[in-house]
Amino acid sequence: xxxxxxxxxxxxxxxxxxxxxxxxxxxxxxxxxxxxxxxxxxxxxxxxxxxxxxxxxxxxxxxxxxxxxxxxxxxxxxxxxxxxxxxxxxxxxxxxxxxxxxxxxxxxxxx
Amino acid sequence: xxxxxxxxxxxxxxxxxxxxxxxxxxxxxxxxxxxxxxxxxxxxxxxxxxxxxxxxxxxxxxxxxxxxxxxxxxxxxxxxxxxxxxxxxxxxxxxxxxxxxxxxxxxxxxxxxx
Numbered sequence: 001x002x003x004x005x006x007x008x009x010x011x012x013x014x015x016x017x018x019x020x021x022x023x024x025x026x027x028x029x030x031x032x033x034x035x036x037x038x039x040x041x042x043x044x045x046x047x048x049x050x051x052x053x054x055x056x057x058x059x060x061x062x063x064x065x066x067x068x069x070x071x072x073x074x075x076x077x078x079x080x081x082x083x084x085x086x087x088x089x090x091x092x093x094x095x096x097x098x099x100x101x102x103x104x105x106x107x108x109x110x111x
Numbered sequence: 112x113x114x115x116x117x118x119x120x121x122x123x124x125x126x127x128x129x130x131x132x133x134x135x136x137x138x139x140x141x142x143x144x145x146x147x148x149x150x151x152x153x154x155x156x157x158x159x160x161x162x163x164x165x166x167x168x169x170x171x172x173x174x175x176x177x178x179x180x181x182x183x184x185x186x187x188x189x190x191x192x193x194x195x196x197x198x199x200x201x202x203x204x205x206x207x208x209x210x211x212x213x214x215x216x217x218x219x220x221x222x223x224x225x
Contacts, residue, residue, distance in 0.1 A: 002153070009151070032212055041116075043201050043216030044154070051210075077124055089153055097161070097207050098169065099214065101154040 003027055004092050006102025006110050014110050019077040020024045021105045023090035028072065030092040033066065034099070047088070048075070079110045113138045113216040115217035117202050122225045124192055132187045132220050134202030142205045143185040144169070144214065145177065147198040154201065160185055161207065 006023045013019045023033075034049035050057045050064040050073065057064045061084075063076040077084055090102040115136045124130055136143065144159035146169075156169030160179040174196055176188040185204075189196060199221050203214040 006153070027219075034211070034213075040188055041218075043203075043218050045216065046211065046213045049211050049213075091154075093212065097205070097212060098156060098159065099144075099154075100156075101146075103153040 002016045002103065003100040004090055004102040006090050006105060008105060009103070010106040010108070011070070012108045013077075013080045014108060015080060015082060016105075017080050017109075018109050019080050019109075021075045021077075021088055021090065021107075023092075023102050024072045025072075025092050025100075025111065027092070027094075028071070030100075032093040033064070033073050034091050034093075035062075035064065036089045036091065036101075038089065038104075044089060077107070080107075082109045082111050085109045091100065112214070114203060115202055115204055115215050117200075117217040117220050120218065120223050123225065125225050126193055127191050129220075130189050130192060132189075132200060132222070134185045134187065134191045134217060135142065135183050135213070136147065136185075136193035136202075136204040137183065138204060138206075138215065139182065140206050140215075142181070142207050142214075144205075145185070145187050146201045147171065148219075149198050150199060157187070159198075192222075194224050196222065197224050198222060204218075216219070 036046040038044040039047035064075045145157040146154040158177040202217040205214040
């Protein structure tokens, strides 16, 4: 049973467009919400993370929006570029450092 | 270069033949973990270790063993592999207590059990 539900499974966006990936969780004990980016043939790498004391975090073209009451968080990729084509995983963790990952979203950016 | 290494990167084996996938990190991290990645299921944790000689089950530990005798190494052992263990495996390491709790992943081991 997946503790973090992620959607969509895949998306295609034009260069310069906005990619949005959504995640939902049930366990209110989660206190850390990272996003990992994975390129084909590589291991995942931390992209950006947020804790529940803030509702938004931005790093360059990547923004996490967090809605504690709805138990949802999302990743926005602004001005999407072909180099952003990858699989993105949301995850959640309590303080024991055990990550629960979503199923992943494959993003394809068309030039 | 700071990294997590895994060996082998690719492995084809037969049902029941014991195998070990090695994992080593050079970042002096306390925490290490094994995940398997399957289509539509994302990454699922198999085992993790918060420190030397301390290991604990993740979400899908059945059929796997681990050991943490040294800080840098965390091998994954499949005593009697079965076809349902065909998957892409990742080792990761990190340092608890940091704000971003970042886990550093190895390049992956693709295992096929016939």
